[in-house]
Amino acid sequence: MNCPKCSAEMAPFTTEGVELDFCEKCSGIWFDHGELAFYTETTEDVPSMDDAIANGDSTDCPCPRCEDITLVETAFIPGESLLVDICPGCKGIFLDRSELAKVQSLSVERDVLRKVGRSVSELQDRGYLIL
Ligand SMILES: [Zn+2]
Ligand SMILES: [Zn+2]
Incomplete structure (x- = not known):
């Protein structure tokens, strides 16, 4: 599949028991629906998926899984500066490089992001990701 940002x-990259898709060119990570929830040990990928999609800003980035659907940019946790790109169709989530850097710093204080933060570190340790 192709990266929504740089195509x-x-x-594929397996970490913390889930398989993610990683872009070596722009350092973005794609989570299929439910993968981020698995990480954060919640039932949904974002606290309120429907609100997130309804209140998000549309982007020009095509969903790597769906035809003719573009991603919507929205806050991962309401009130936080961490933004994610969600597909209204398959509900997959894309995190770009600058957002992964925020995950790194937020994961120290937000328990829910700890595993995601570890995976980002693992990608960095293996030399895939330079933030
Ligand atoms: Zn890319
Ligand atoms: Zn999609």
């Missing part, structure tokens, strides 16, 4: 081919 480079994404590579």
Whole structure:
């Protein structure tokens, strides 16, 4: 599948028990629906998926899974500066490089982001990701 931001081919990456898709070109990560919830040990990927989609800003980025659907940019946790791109169709989530850097700093204080933060560190340790 191709990266929604730069359209480079994404590579699968397994970490913390889930398989993600990672873009080596722009350092973005794609989570299929439910993968982020698995990480954060919640039932949904974002606290309120329907609100997130309804209140989000549309982008030009095509969903890598769906045809003719573009991603919507929205806050991961209401009131936080961390933004994610969600597909209104398959509900997959894309985090770009600057947002991954925020995950790193927020994961220290937000328990819910700890595993995501660890995966980001793992990608950095393996030299895939430079933030
Ligand atoms: Zn990319
Ligand atoms: Zn989609």
